[in-house]
Amino acid sequence: MRIDGTPFRSIWVDELDRWSVRIIDQTKLPWAVDLVRLTTMEEMAHAIKAMLVRGAPLIGASAAYGVALALRADASDASLANALAVLGGTRPTAINLRWALARMEKVLAPLPAAARVAAAYEEAAKICDEDVATNRAIGENGLPLIAERAKNGRRVNVLTHCNAGWIATVDWGTALAPIYMAHDSGIDVHVWVEETRPRNQGASLTAWELGKHGVPHTVIADNAGGHYMQHGEVDLVIVGTDRVTRSGDVCNKIGTYLKGLAARDNGVPFWVALPSSTIDWTISDGLSDIPIEERAATEVTTMTGRALDGSIATVRIVPTSSPAANPAFDVTPARLVTGLITERGLCDANEAALTAMFKDVA
Numbered sequence: 001m002r003i004d005g006t007p008f009r010s011i012w013v014d015e016l017d018r019w020s021v022r023i024i025d026q027t028k029l030p031w032a033v034d035l036v037r038l039t040t041m042e043e044m045a046h047a048i049k050a051m052l053v054r055g056a057p058l059i060g061a062s063a064a065y066g067v068a069l070a071l072r073a074d075a076s077d078a079s080l081a082n083a084l085a086v087l088g089g090t091r092p093t094a095i096n097l098r099w100a101l102a103r104m105e106k107v108l109a110p111l112p113a114a115a116r117v118a119a120a121y122e123e124a125a126k127i128c129d130e131d132v133a134t135n136r137a138i139g140e141n142g143l144p145l146i147a148e149r150a151k152n153g154r155r156v157n158v159l160t161h162c163n164a165g166w167i168a169t170v171d172w173g174t175a176l177a178p179i180y181m182a183h184d185s186g187i188d189v190h191v192w193v194e195e196t197r198p199r200n201q202g203a204s205l206t207a208w209e210l211g212k213h214g215v216p217h218t219v220i221a222d223n224a225g226g227h228y229m230q231h232g233e234v235d236l237v238i239v240g241t242d243r244v245t246r247s248g249d250v251c252n253k254i255g256t257y258l259k260g261l262a263a264r265d266n267g268v269p270f271w272v273a274l275p276s277s278t279i280d281w282t283i284s285d286g287l288s289d290i291p292i293e294e295r296a297a298t299e300v301t302t303m304t305g306r307a308l309d310g311s312i313a314t315v316r317i318v319p320t321s322s323p324a325a326n327p328a329f330d331v332t333p334a335r336l337v338t339g340l341i342t343e344r345g346l347c348d349a350n351e352a353a354l355t356a357m358f359k360d361v362a
């Protein structure tokens with residue numbers, strides 16, 4: 001997508017040296033667009049763990065380039081194994097991390113060391129290019145869900161949670177892809193952007209990227225989403241996901257489950273957008289089988305933003321004596337999901353539909 005008219009992806013190989021990897025440091029958004037140059041696997045692992053890059057598809061693409069950086073330094077079997085282990089240990093929930101590392105290992109392990117670096121960069125580039133095409137297809141497949149509600153120029157209100165936009169992927173995004181396509185086709189689409197406590201990725205990332213693209217949006221507290229649904233202000237919910245089970249259970253940013261409950265209670269369609277690389281075919285029960293990342297309590301007890309003097313400040317919002325807990329994701333049972341928007345089309349959130357649509361990979 002574009003940032004002030006300049007086309008960007010969220011990750012790319014440095015144009016000058018053709019081997020280091022560039023990312024947008026998402027912890028600096030929306031206040032600064034900081035393009036960081038990564039030169040080692042360890043730097044990439046940190047970028048994933050500290051969420052300079054985040055979002056299931058982008059985590060996978062980033063890990064793939066992390067393997068390439070590792071092999072550029074040392075293309076031995078031991079170096080490959082170490083890179084897979086270190087990168088694989090950065091974050092536990094998004095299945096795309098495991099998917100991308102397994103794909104890199106399958107390509108690289110059989111090769112002689114001398115052939116591995118070029119092959120690693122080539123495979124990482126393929127993962128990125130495929131992600132862009134996949135998300136474009138998700139946008140095209142999800143567009144009718146918005147268009148069918150836009151009859152006679154009627155404004156369509158979509159609620160989303162967290163950030164599943166172009167910066168959560170290599171480009172286009174998942175949940176936001178249909179929204180971008182609807183906007184670009186002239187549909188009057190408006191987005192309720194839930195701030196998404198505690199990391200506020202809706203407020204800081206989704207609002208930023210929608211604003212850069214000129215998509216009308218309103219940032220709201222997480223607790224306001226149900227209220228707008230009750231008052232008929234939400235035509236549909238579209239969220240992203242970090243892992244979907246073969247039975248259609250959806251793991252996504254903490255708070256998504258509550259949106260699913262509110263949507264069901266108010267008859268609002270609740271759609272989940274995902275590439276098939278986010279489906280974990282090895283599990284069925286999301287609640288018992290998906291590892292939920294527990295992040296630092298300071299993400300709950302503090303907030304970071306721009307002070308009135310323009311400086312970036314972090315403030316405590318919880319008494320120092322109060323402990324805090326910070327599960328980063330929750331699981332929305334398939335029964336609350338209206339459907340899945342995939343690169344192959346719209347799919348019911350159940351095993352029969354998923355295995356039929358993806359019989360070649362299920």
Ligand SMILES: CSC[C@H]1O[C@H](OP(=O)(O)O)[C@H](O)[C@@H]1O
Pocket residue numbers: 054055056057094161162163164165168169173174175201239240241242252253254328
């Ligand atoms: C397109 S995946 C978006 C998904 O990833 C986010 O998690 P995180 O930012 O912690 O990597 C969030 O759950 C989004 O819905």
